[in-house]
Amino acid sequence: MSAFSLEPRQIAWCAELRTLAAERLRPLAEKGEPGRVNRALVAELGRLGLLERLFTSGAVDLCLMRASLAYACTEAETALALQGLGAHPVHAYGTPAQRARWLPRVSEGTAVAAFALSEPGAGSDAGALALRAEAEPEAARPDGSPAADLGESPLAAPDGPSQWRLTGEKCWISNAPEADCYTVFARTTPGTGARGVTAFLVPADRPGLTGAALEMLSPHPIGSLVFDAVPVTADDVLGEVDRGFRVAMGTLNLFRPSVGAFAVGMAQAALDATLAHTAGRDAFGGKLRDLQTVAHQVAEMALRTEAARLMVYAAATAYDQGAPDVPKRAAMAKLLATETAQYVVDTAVQLHGARALRRGHLLEHLYREVRAPRIYEGASEVQRGIIAKELYASIGEAP
Template sequence: MTAFALGPQEQKWCAELRALTAERLRPLADRGEPGRVNRPLVAALGELGLLRRLFPAEGPVRALDLCLLRESLAQESTEAETALALQGLGTYPVVQSGTEQQRARWLPEVVAGRAVSAFALSEPDAGSDAGALALAAEPDGPPDAGRWRLTGEKCWISNAPEADFATVFARTGGGAGSRGITAFLVPADRPGLSGAPLDMLSPHPIGTLVFDGVPVTRDDMVGEPDRGFGVAMRTLNLFRPSVGAFAVGMAQAALDAALAHAADRTAFGGPLKDLQAVSHQLAETATRIEAARLLVYAAATAYDNGAPDIAKRSAMAKLLATETAQQAVDTAVQIHGARALHRGHLLEHLYREVRAPRIYEGATEVQRSIIARELYRGR
């Protein structure tokens, strides 16, 4: 297989994933409460072995496999895709940088679908600018005691406040900006930790976490002190191409719906697909989706091969895929007309879901800045 074509085994695996999602996961997703963690769905991801795919025993998941997982699930159920992706995002800091004790305690629970994780980076005044974090880790006792108290707030955290543990990024005072940030694994039952759900446009669970002197120790530290920004970036570098894959999956679902509707719907004496205004939109959308898909696969393969320009490739993949998905869903809604805006329609759901990926894990504008910076690197 190359970066630009899936082999027969990969194609078969993706088809099986889509069928499994439609048959086993979508019904559980449909029964879930919007804005809340769907624990039966997470448990099914474990029982069906999909979380084991995300956390293979031999080491971190291949970026390309992660992309194929996310794209395939997203075509059939965005809720199932998001539940799986959030388990990865919250847990991979521990996989990549945690201690043996941390991995032994939490990985089996996550893989089995019994524990839900969160990635607690964003704050009310620190979104795309992660270096602006203000959550304070204040020493609790002598400087060498290895104890801190976390004070502050995290906001727009997926799975908060219902997650069983969170990877939390706090400022330990070792420097300004991205320096001086340390990552901690914080179980949900720590005293002083609270939070609240946020009522957001997208249906997956998002909330706040409030830290009122939450105690943490050296044993809770993920990675080295004052190097938590690197812990966060290693996880985001792995997951950024797969955000594009999620977007491609949604875009393909929207295109499939538009193709079916344009073939069946009669207007002006014939099917919609015979109108050039419609058929050209479908052709343009299909071309953009395929271009985005190939760029996502290429970026993931570059990550797996250790390419030096992965920052640029990942930014390009996320940028093109998320913007393409927005266009694809909007086009499909336009072709369907008012029926697509009915609550519960697939496209109404996708219209709400597709907006957020253009913001999280680096907004579109941030991706453009990364690409521009990388273009001039070394010149």
């Protein structure tokens, strides 16, 4: 695939996905409860084979799936994306036992995954994580339970701790508190910034783990988590101890361009709705499209949407090819696409007038959906910082 065009088979697949989203996924989405995990929808994504593709395809296919589903059913897109975000660390960094336990269930849609990075005091600044993972010598465990109770290997981590207790909070976590497993990032070495963070795979039924749903502007499930001395072991570590930041960034470098794809799908839906509306709406003795100011706004919407689409494809292609500038491209794609979608949806609402503000209208729905992507997985300001850092690093200077 070129970074600037799609192959015929990919175009056909995107059309098929849009049809599936409209005919099979949207009816299930409409039956769901806002702010709650829609397990019937997740299960259907599994039956259609889309969840499995999260772990068998590259970044380009991920972007094509997200953009196509977003066009016709944002709830289905988000359900798919959250499964990928929560379970990709298991796929990329997990042990054979971790993969065998969770990936088949996530792929089937019978288990819901979540990515637990943000905290009340550490959102975009992932290096400021405060959730503590305190090493616990086996002999000192307050409940006296043996290591085998949690499934540890007696050979785990011979040169370091083999069990910890997680204490603290996570906030703004998609799929919380209803997920079945969480990729959790906790501080194992105090005072070391990003270098002292470890990623753990934590089943939801671990003692001491509780949570609550949060009522948010966007309709997908988001909640908080409280860790009250939650036990984890060396067998729960994803990757290496104190190198969890690598797990987080490796995951985000894949999913940031695909957030851009989600945004492009929403922008295209808003653009197409606006084309139909302005072509048919009577105004001032003609059609809305006959007004130059309207036609120019529609042209600007199309221009920005196509530019964002191309940058998303370029970033995804760079990821699949192992290019060295993936962090910069991923940040650029997410930044441009999410800011573009905000502009396109807002302009579409303006051109539709009051009807677009009515509950249940496509644009009312998109208006609520489009705001959050400019914040999650690194706010727009963070993306600009990443871009600048990468640019200066390329010439050997720090910003």
